[in-house]
Amino acid sequence: xTIDADTVRHLSEVSVSVELETEDMxxxxxxxxxxxxxxxxxxxxxDGERCYDVQPVIGYMHxxxxxxxxxxxxxxxxxxxxxxxxxxxxxxxxxxxxxxERLMELEVPERAQYIRLxxxxxxxxxxxxxxxxxxxxxxxxATPLFFALRERERVLDLLESVTGGRFHPNFNRIGGVKPAYxxxxxxxxxxxxxxxxxxxxxxxxxxxxxxxxxQLEDLVAGxxxxxxxxxxxxxxxxxxxxxxxxxxxxxxxSGVPVxxxxxxxxxxxxxxxxxxxxxxxxxxxxxxxxxxxxxxxxTKIIQQAIDSIPSGALQAKVPKIIKVPKGETYVRAENxxxxxxxxxxxDGGQGPYRLKIRSASFSNIxxxxxxxxxxxxxxxxxxxxxxxxxxxxxxx
Amino acid sequence: MTSSPSETDTTPLQEFADRVxxxxxxxxxxxxxxxxxxxxxDSWVETHQTxxxxxxxxxxxxxxxxxxxxxxxxxxxxxEEVEERIELLSALSDVTEGNLVIMSTDLPTDSPKIPTxxxxxxxANWHEREAHEMFGIDFEGHPNLQHLYLPESFVGNxxxxxxxxxxxxxxxxxxxxxxxxxxxxxxxxxxxxxxxPEA
Numbered sequence: 001x002t003i004d005a006d007t008v009r010h011l012s013e014v015s016v017s018v019e020l021e022t023e024d025m026x027x028x029x030x031x032x033x034x035x036x037x038x039x040x041x042x043x044x045x046x047d048g049e050r051c052y053d054v055q056p057v058i059g060y061m062h063x064x065x066x067x068x069x070x071x072x073x074x075x076x077x078x079x080x081x082x083x084x085x086x087x088x089x090x091x092x093x094x095x096x097x098x099x100x101e102r103l104m105e106l107e108v109p110e111r112a113q114y115i116r117l118x119x120x121x122x123x124x125x126x127x128x129x130x131x132x133x134x135x136x137x138x139x140x141x142a143t144p145l146f147f148a149l150r151e152r153e154r155v156l157d158l159l160e161s162v163t164g165g166r167f168h169p170n171f172n173r174i175g176g177v178k179p180a181y182x183x184x185x186x187x188x189x190x191x192x193x194x195x196x197x198x199x200x201x202x203x204x205x206x207x208x209x210x211x212x213x214x215q216l217e218d219l220v221a222g223x224x225x226x227x228x229x230x231x232x233x234x235x236x237x238x239x240x241x242x243x244x245x246x247x248x249x250x251x252x253x254s255g256v257p258v259x260x261x262x263x264x265x266x267x268x269x270x271x272x273x274x275x276x277x278x279x280x281x282x283x284x285x286x287x288x289x290x291x292x293x294x295x296x297x298x299t300k301i302i303q304q305a306i307d308s309i310p311s312g313a314l315q316a317k318v319p320k321i322i323k324v325p326k327g328e329t330y331v332r333a334e335n336x337x338x339x340x341x342x343x344x345x346x347d348g349g350q351g352p353y354r355l356k357i358r359s360a361s362f363s364n365i366x367x368x369x370x371x372x373x374x375x376x377x378x379x380x381x382x383x384x385x386x387x388x389x390x391x392x393x394x395x396x
Numbered sequence: 397m398t399s400s401p402s403e404t405d406t407t408p409l410q411e412f413a414d415r416v417x418x419x420x421x422x423x424x425x426x427x428x429x430x431x432x433x434x435x436x437x438d439s440w441v442e443t444h445q446t447x448x449x450x451x452x453x454x455x456x457x458x459x460x461x462x463x464x465x466x467x468x469x470x471x472x473x474x475x476e477e478v479e480e481r482i483e484l485l486s487a488l489s490d491v492t493e494g495n496l497v498i499m500s501t502d503l504p505t506d507s508p509k510i511p512t513x514x515x516x517x518x519x520a521n522w523h524e525r526e527a528h529e530m531f532g533i534d535f536e537g538h539p540n541l542q543h544l545y546l547p548e549s550f551v552g553n554x555x556x557x558x559x560x561x562x563x564x565x566x567x568x569x570x571x572x573x574x575x576x577x578x579x580x581x582x583x584x585x586x587x588x589x590x591x592x593p594e595a
Contacts, residue, residue, distance in 0.1 A: 058544065058545065059543075059544060059545035059546065062545040062546070066530075066555060067470075067555055067559075067561060070470060070471040071470050102428050103428055239454070240518075242454040242455045242456065242491060243454075243518045243519050244456070244519035245455065245457050245458065245517075245519045247455075247457075256491055258455075258491050262494075263493070326475070327427050327428050328427060328430065328432070329427065329428035329429060329430045330430045330487065330498060332496070339457065341457070341458075343460070343487075345462055347472065347474050347475050349472045349475070351471065351472070353471070353472075353474065356458070356460040356462075356485070358458040362522070363458070363519060363522075366519055366522045367519075370518070395545060
């Protein structure tokens, strides 16, 4: 059959005159999918190109940390909490350690607090760089990945030089920090401190990271395809974000200047000058942009901290067997992914009686059924990627 | 960073906790920089409505529970006898001042029941599903009270203190030796003590 203009006209008339039988389809995405940062499964009802009733299925990574921590001692729990959000493992340790210290009423030496702060911000940079690598990739732009991961490697190498671990530093001790360098032994105590030259190297590395952030911005912000796919897509109004507990950069992108670094006192952030980055529209583009700007702010914080780091001890005096006095406390921190907190209930023993882990990604992806309602199927990836979650942080 | 309950009588946190307690008709309890307000189970939903609408505690952070039990299958039992109950907790905060309050209510250990918070905070959905599977709390009016993490066929409520950790039943925990006293004392070692070294 030859297709000429008349045939086409005829076919088009046929198609409009007949009511097409359409049927909803159930689309299953995952649990293994390159854009999900772990094992997340989405079940969506698809009507043409739009999807409805999206139900995330989680639990593939559930490791039962809350139960496990009830049979572990406090120093051992640090190892567990490292593995919650493995993209920024270091930052997970801080609120737990601070919660235990608060119950013990320990005063942590200033230098240890500064080191914690510097490394936490480095973890934030590493986490945001992973986002800046993977998000454009999910939208089809492969080049930013190389820029972002090169800088992340720089940061992780420095992190490793202090802690001995790239992903799971397990570096904090109750009462301070414990550098892997010159760790000493039971009988012969060597001076423990940061590796020689670490501070200067970090300071220089931050300049390089800041340059790379400019490059990333040039690369991505000028890309029309990325703009078209992210501007006005997946808009999250602040009121909805509050009700679902969406926090961190996702919330700040919706124009809410909430940053626990400015309101909580888990680390001495009040001594440094930095901006709480917000955006106006709360779409995918803003969520990308906020994370990129936050890398700049983190480099500024780190350089200020390096310039003013006091000397002194790295560890407060603590008993060898750590028993945390009876009490309950909730400590929350601004982690790269959002609000991370631990509700620690101690009964005076060597391990927690109960440890509730409030992880940011869990609340951040509980918004998915709401935010993906009626969205186009290809936009699922754009929206999901922009929320920047890690399944280990969802499932705990 | 350190503050004991006794010296925080006039802090802004205490004032905030009292304000919340007055508004919702509960009892404020302050320990270690954490404000907790205890309310009756009957007023659980109203409490959250008041907190959201009148106290500007619009941010729903989390909801979970504690199983207070004298009989434990894993871990250490409580050092003193506790009143057996399931303590339901929710954390609410504002988005301006950085205040956070833990709402708390006591439910019976046998078949705990409470109305759902979904109509007040939509985000309670997943948290209640988690508390349902982990503690066996029945959230009345919840539209989809199915397992969240665990497979549908899973039996039991793992975060109950009565739920054993099966891997430990089969093989004792190898890390247990770590918590025993070291045989030799190094020069820098102290007697094990929970005293605050600053005191």
